[in-house]
Amino acid sequence: MRGWGVAGRDLRALFSTNDRGVQCVEAFTNRQMQWELVAAALGEHLRHTAGPGFDVEDLEAPRDNIMVFHGVGGIGKTTLSRKLEAALASADRPVQWGEPAWADKRILPVRIDLARSAGTDFEQLVLTIRAALSMLGRPLPAFDVALRRYWEHQHPGESLEEYLRRGGLAGRFGQTLPQQMQSAMADVAQALLLPGTLGAAAAQVTGSLARALRERRQTVRALAGCARLADLLEAEPDLDALSFYPHLLAWELAQLPAGKRVTPVILLDTFEDVGDRTHRDLERLIQRVVWLMPNAYFIVTGRSRLQWADPALQGQLDYTGPTAWPGLAGAVIPAARTPATPPGGRGRQVLIGDFSPEDCDDYLARRLSRDGQPLIPARIRQTITDRSHGLPLYLDLSVLRFLEIRRTREPVPADFDHDFGALIARTLSDLTPDERHVLRSISLLDAFDLTLATAAAGLGHEAPAMRLIERPFVRENPFGVWPYHLHGLVRSTIRSADDATDDRWSARDWERAAERALAALGTQWSAHSGRDRMLLVGCLRQGLPLARDFRLDLGWLADAAWAYVSDSVWEPIAPPARTGGTSTLETAADALVELLAALARRQHEHRSVTASRLTTVTGSGLLPADLHEMAVYYLAKAHRDLGNSTASRQGMQAVADGGGRLAPAARRGLVHLARLAGDFPTAYATAQTLGWAGRQHRVEGDILWPHGDMDRAAAAYAAARDQAEQHGVAGERATSQAQRALVLAFTDPDTADDELHLTDQLLAGLDLRATNFTARIAALVRDAGTLPGLETARALRAEIRDTGITAAEAVLELTLAFHHAVKGEQDKVRTVIHRLRELARGGDYAYYTDIAHFMGGLPLTAPSAARWIDGADTVRDRWRTLVIARRRALH
Incomplete structure (x- = not known):
């Protein structure tokens, strides 16, 4: 629950406008x-x-x-x-x-x-x-006597009354202190039977009092309970002694009667x-x-x-x-x-x-008002709130900016997408030069540790960074790759606002800092490049925008990009768009950012979007040869998913002929294209030459299961999964396991249930859209013949179509054909066959219609283009046997 008060008139705002109808108050959040x-x-x-x-x-x-x-x-x-x-x-x-x-x-x-x-x-x-x-309303004699001695020693001839008045204390608390001190001195002098004027005898009074306390005279028994009073009165009355006098205040407060305490x-x-x-x-x-x-x-x-x-x-x-x-x-x-x-x-x-967004809006609504209504419109308040990161100073500065703009025209939300240089001055004001240098350097980074901050600053010692992380504008997340990050508004302001400080950086200073930060990230990644996936992704997320925004050479980013794609995990990696920059590709870093962003986003975009983005990258000619090959390969994969086999074959062949890092994968791609065209003998023979680099076992499984040879296919996928685990390739391991669950779902639903559970475990934390589809289709296969309705399948079909992955849609339709065949619904099997023909219009996946016929026990209506390894009759028998076995198991 938020509560509000008013701390007073906002004089700065009040004196920023001639409009007397505007109410300017200092709103206070709860x-x-x-x-x-x-x-x-x-x-x-x-x-x-x-x-x-x-x-x-x-x-x-x-x-x-x-x-x-x-x-x-x-x-x-x-x-x-x-x-x-x-x-x-x-x-x-x-x-x-x-x-x-x-x-x-x-x-x-x-x-x-x-x-x-x-x-x-x-x-x-x-x-x-x-x-x-x-x-x-009463003297505090132990303290007052000591203070009077100090005052006369340190300020000879200066009136305490005048000092209090000049310092504003008399206005805050009245002029009773000098009188109370004088009363305390008089009482002590009387107890000591000292003659004469007391105002000029503070040293005499305190000296006599100290002796009386040492001698334990009854006349000063009221002060004798303060064990250290005599020592303080005998000490040199300097600033150091004054710092111990508060002990006397504490003692005097403790002596007050309970009702006066x-x-x-x-x-x-x-x-x-x-x-x-x-x-x-x-x-x-x-x-x-x-x-x-x-x-x-x-x-x-x-x-x-x-x-x-x-x-x-x-x-x-x-x-x-x-x-x-x-x-x-x-x-x-x-x-x-x-x-x-x-x-x-x-x-x-x-x-x-920081203020919550709701508190920011309430604050802005109450700061300026007219006739009880907020003067700042809601849309502008929203823009300021979003930009402020909850920092009240930013809200204050935005209020003044609103009044300034309002002098000549009506403010609009775009006026407040703005950084204030005053924030830099407030942030830097109490930092040492080295700390300011480190702060500017780490503003280039999303997150950092002491080593990274020191290296980015180019310093040979960590002390400035160690002091800086204790500042409240440095936040800590102990579970991150790097534990520290700057307050969002402080970081964006230092990066983008006009910096009028004496030690402001030039453009070249920022570029050198970016070079140091990029090199430091590369050093950290290289030192842990075994299998630290989180560090790799973190280094790429920070390094890519540095290289892009400051037009730096790729350096270690090229090798990191290869490490990123090797695991087929596809974490989101695209940095924010360059502020105020063009969207065209101008440097190798621009092209690499777009390449990796397209590969990661393809799990969430239609493959046609991926193909378009990768076409732009390959057409730019900005990437070095090996990374250009990466773009060509994944463009060919996108074309294959879209059913553009000719374009896919051209790209795969070019990469295979190049003999680079992706040549084995490209040869695998050519095998897939042969399989999709129904040329199984060629595909299987070539698969035997692929080895681990070409994912031979998984490719074998992809060829065997359309033949209905589920046991061998399942064994091939298990071998592929285990091999991927040995090589530490998480994406390949999950993909092979999902395929194994799919083929076992046709033969043994109970076993498939366990395999799907393992699939879910292996997919946790991975962003593999196509593999996720495979697992969900496998669950439908497992339940074929018992599905209460087809709503789940229809929703999945729509989701697959949104991605443009034709292969997944074809397997889904085949699953529905299996379900209807098990239930003996041949008309519905024919409807599925019609949809499969539509999918196979480009020539690929035509053999899926053959399999649907085999499942339903239906004769082929046209000669098959598929070249089956074991012959069409054997394949027909296997698929029909799977349908009959499921039907018997359900009855």
Whole structure:
């Protein structure tokens, strides 16, 4: 369920139009999951601090008083931080967020913006926390005395009142802090019986107080319970000492009466501006504040997750490791996790996710309105939503673009198929030069690992890539070939938007990066080119667009293309069309992309489309000789499937005569053409010369089963399947097994059932349309004589016709002839024969009509063109015997 609030007036949009009728508001998406995580964590924190075992002065206990929301720039972290502040103050909590279980507790939210532009230093951070606590209406003497000494030492002659006013703290929290500090000093001086004016004697007061605490005087017993106060008062009052003073704040809060007790919730926004992974001075000071205030709760928002639980940071920070920060260790809570499935354990690192499409549309509808109706039309909102990848910053920039275009004309959806250079600036702003270099390099890749990213960037060390993968715009999929990928919008923007940054790349820089990335992919594939099919396909999917878009030489892609076709698996491999480019073939890479795309798509397109695409490839003359041969061969196969035997024979003969890699396959193709023409003696004699390369055993089975010699055909297909398994050719193995199931379905339905089960297993994960048809036809053969109706067969016929695979349609019709013959429906057998004659009009598959006659016990009405190996009478007897045997088995 989505909920909405209004964070305030959108001043940028308001000042972008003269139309006073337009309502410009900052719409806020629900982010309910994040609120529920905060509410649950804060409730757990309150229970912990209220427990009898909690000791605010225990400096060794693990800390679980922090939650981190991190995400890519522009994802809405600052908006979330502001909304959490308002919700914790009960000022503006969306109804959908509900009332937290701890609503009766006193919560004091304090939001601090750490952005460089805000100018917040550590001193101001500490003063902000103390100024917020001034709203308690009472001094906090332990802290106030130490702070007064620090202030007079570090800011001699400077009024604290003026500093607070100038820094805006007086406006936020009032001017009560100086008075409370003065009151604390007066109370301590009175307890110590110190004479004179206190305003000029902070050092005297703190010195006397430290001595009194050491001597355990009764006059200072109210502060004696703070065990480390004397040490802090005696320490040099510098910035390092100031970072330990929050311990005094925590102690003072713990001394408050139960009815006055308050829990500060300190929201630290834009944490990425605290420093980098090398310079952690400010981060060290802030971490001390979090550690030394265990009764406060901290909510950090920034671009990166906190590394405090990493033991490797020991020495850079004071408190490190998973024991110290159990909630910051382990896996990050993913953005896609819903409130219904809360994170296990005590995970406190939360990735801020992209908006859903529905939230994007609602956001755009509410940002600009007139008379309560959305100003941005639905079609434009849809275009922006699709283009945004759910990034709120993109939505904001699109709103401003809408207002800008609207000044001169009505915006149209095409105006928002647009990249914003501002996204690049936001993404690159806190990256080192090496990290920016790696980021641009990996934007060329769909996915990557550390080795691939480093090689694509041309660097000799992995450190920049290691730092980069920790950024929230790098997403992780541990089950992919490569585990990392860029946020979709960040990637597309870096690739295509006008880049006005100081270190922007030239066209030659991009080309060199593409060359490095292509070479790196080739290196990875070559290193694992045994039988790693997923890696092969992944390398092709990434390498082909690089070679095409940057007009690179094919290199290793040629060998990879041969490896791709060798298994006959046909995973989808075509990259997206080149943006703004022509669809004509201009380079060898263009032609190879089209060739492999056509081969993969032929499993889903009519063979005439495949033939047309391959004709374009062969006609371009752009491919090297061996890959041109590949195109010619598969074009000849497409012609054969379409029944264009003459064109198929010409192509097969040319490839066979060439003697290249596909010559054995082409000779097999010529055998198939002889078989389709009914010249079985020639086909069988030639088949004996094919060997494994020409798939001899499967070809023998293809010749034997039309003769009704099912046992020998089944044995031939089994040998073909086993041989394919030995050679690791998954597609050939599945095809041979499907053919074995088909022929056994005629003789032994029970055995065929097991063979079909194995076929399904071997087809899993493969994209073999024709083989899938064979398996489905085999199931019909198995059930012949018992089919309750022919709806399944009719649907399958329509599906086969959509692909243009004539051979599959012919076998389906033969299956129906078998079914009707078993049932003694000779008229229906004659109807099937008529359809088979139509299919055989081109000369091929004519012997199928003979077989249908044999099944039905019908005399041939015309001389047969088939040259049967065993003679027509023997073939007739075998087919008729199969029909009679099935009929007897059913009765």
